[in-house]
Amino acid sequence: DQQVKQNSPSLSVQEGRISILNCDYTNSMFDYFLWYKKYPAEGPTFLISISSIKDKNEDGRFTVFLNKSAKHLSLHIVPSQPGDSAVYFCAASDGTGRRALTFGSGTRLQVQP
Amino acid sequence: GAVVSQHPSRVICKSGTSVKIECRSLDFQATTMFWYRQFPKQSLMLMATSNEGSKATYEQGVEKDKFLINHASLTLSTLTVTSAHPEDSSFYICSARAPGHANEKLFFGSGTQLSVL
Numbered sequence: 686d687q688q689v690k691q692n693s694p695s696l697s698v699q700e701g702r703i704s705i706l707n708c709d710y711t712n713s714m715f716d717y718f719l720w721y722k723k724y725p726a727e728g729p730t731f732l733i734s735i736s737s738i739k740d741k742n743e744d745g746r747f748t749v750f751l752n753k754s755a756k757h758l759s760l761h762i763v764p765s766q767p768g769d770s771a772v773y774f775c776a777a778s779d780g781t782g783r784r785a786l787t788f789g790s791g792t793r794l795q796v797q798p
Numbered sequence: 799g800a801v802v803s804q805h806p807s808r809v810i811c812k813s814g815t816s817v818k819i820e821c822r823s824l825d826f827q828a829t830t831m832f833w834y835r836q837f838p839k840q841s842l843m844l845m846a847t848s849n850e851g852s853k854a855t856y857e858q859g860v861e862k863d864k865f866l867i868n869h870a871s872l873t874l875s876t877l878t879v880t881s882a883h884p885e886d887s888s889f890y891i892c893s894a895r896a897p898g899h900a901n902e903k904l905f906f907g908s909g910t911q912l913s914v915l
Contacts, residue, residue: 687841689841694839717900717902719902719903721906726807726808726889726909726911727908727909728802728804728891728893728906728907728908728909729842729891729906730906731903731904731905734900734902734903774841774842778901778902785832785844785847786832786844786902786904787844788834788841788842788843789841790840790841791839791841
């Protein structure tokens with residue numbers, strides 16, 4: 686049972702345009718959400734996060750939106766750059782005290798020059 | 799940000815041998831580290847939680863006798879894949895929380911690609 690889902694395995698966007706990556710979750714206990722960026726054969730690097738008490742968090746070109754009622758979050762990258770090409774993972778924390786992250790299956794973003 | 803170092807980055811071994819993977823927190827102390835595994839084009843799956851000075855907590859379906867975890871110091875956790883078989887071939891990644899950052903934010907090592915022949 687996948688508690689964090691990224692239904693789009695891949696996304697291709699033109700340089701300068703907006704990239705929108707989506708993530709859905711099923712566990713209502715999740716209270717903190719993160720986006721990680723990953724290159725092949727490397728560990729994930731943290732990108733941006735959002736607490737469940739907020740509905741938006743912005744950091745430079747990256748904005749994460751959270752819709753708690755829909756159990757949906759999205760990552761917006763604008764403008765997209767070729768260097769943004771990577772696999773993006775959505776992750777969630779359930780606040781049980783263990784604080785292990787549950788990851789989605791990832792979306793491969795390709796930004797075309 | 800905090801730095802987590804993982805070694806080796808790649809290992810190829812024969813079936814039946816054991817492989818040890820090291821995970822170090824370089825500039826902070828980590829009482830807890832998490833070990834993940836990723837199969838090709840799949841998600842990162844939590845294998846176990848490594849606790850300094852005590853036994854690791856394993857996720858359902860992960861064999862504790864096969865994946866030995868030792869967290870003997872505040873900066874080092876090791877994962878030993880015992881009697882490795884081809885189905886153990888995967889990308890193994892460790893992670894840790896760091897002081898001064900949100901509890902939920904994990905810092906990851908660079909991963910270890912294990913190939914068992």
